[in-house]
Amino acid sequence: MGTAMYGAGNPRGRWHRVAAVGIAAAMALGASACGSDGDGKGGSAGADKDGRATAKPSGPRALDEARLKAASFTDGESVGTYTASEYALGGPLGDAYSADPAGCQPLVSLAAEVSDPDPTAQVQRKADVPDEMLGVTVDITLRSYGDGGAATVMKALDKAGRDCAGGFTEQRAVARAKYLKVEPARTPAFASEADESKAYRFTILDVKGKEKLYEYLTVVRSGSTTLAFRxxxxxxxxxxGVPPEIMAAQWSKFRAAKG
Structure with a gap:
């Protein structure tokens, strides 16, 4: 669960993380008997064309990409001293990034093709201080899942955090990164409003294998959606840790957009 933030001067930026990132609609007829919105816990059973009962959805309804975009930071939006922006060439931690052992994958990338279950929709933003070339950068990723997938992702993330505490290898197309340690970190203040949350501190060797670098990952789930901050x-x-003002502002915007 998690990060242009890898630009010139960044020891890890030389590895150039590049990501590769359904729109669902509800019928008006019988809408009042359908499932709740993305924050609900399923829907009512219906019937097929022959009158036979159909299965009740097992989880909250997935948000489509349009709703995720409405819930995300806009390009150029100010967040305290930070400025949010879109990734010009796709966000980091995409489907070219995997983990060894494979059970550590949720700590590296939850993108489609390398994560199970796949998200049905995804929106990525970054937040940084434009004048600080070597400052803090935060990757913000909102993902929507169908059929209880978001809860499944959180379970896998929790297991990976425990099983991979002693370290693992992040594999890319042409390079590797060595994670030396995975430790629990403090979850944000608003976590009590969400369904669940996880936070981690990573100790990582730089590309030369000489210096220790530190990254933080926080993932919050609300219904069918996960909000990840790296x-x-x-x-x-x-x-x-992840700057709390960024997480709080994104959470507030997400909740407001969801209604």
Whole structure:
């Protein structure tokens, strides 16, 4: 569960993370008997054309990409001292990134093709201070899942956090990154409003294998949607966690857009 944030001067930026990222509609007829919105817990059973009962959805209804975009930061939006923007060439931690052992995958990338279950929709943004070339950068990814997939992802993330505490290898097309340690981190203040949340601190060797770098991952689930925040800085400095103002602002916008 998690990160242009890898630009010039960034020890990890030389690996160039590049990501590869359904619109669902509800029929008006019988809408009042259907499932609840993305924050609900399923829907009512219906009937097929022959009058036979159909199965009740097993989880909250997935949000489509349009609703995720409405719930995300807009390009150029100010978030405290940070500015949000879209990724010009696709976000980091995409389907070219996997983990060894494979059980650690949720800590690396939850993109389609390398994660199970696949998200049905995804929107990525980044937040940084434009004038600080080597400052903190946060990747913000909203993903929507169908049929209880978001809860499944959180379970896998929790297991990976425990099983991979002693480290693992992040594999890319032409390079590898060595994670030395995975530790629990503090979840955001608004976590009590969500269905569940996980937060981790990663200790990672730089590309030369000499310096320890620190990254943070926080993933929050609300219904069928996960909000993932991954923060890093281009130096051995430990920033102590994902900037809370970014997470709080995104959560507030998400809740408002969802109604």
């Amino acid at each position: 923060a890093e800085i281009s130096s051995p400095q430990d920033i102590g």
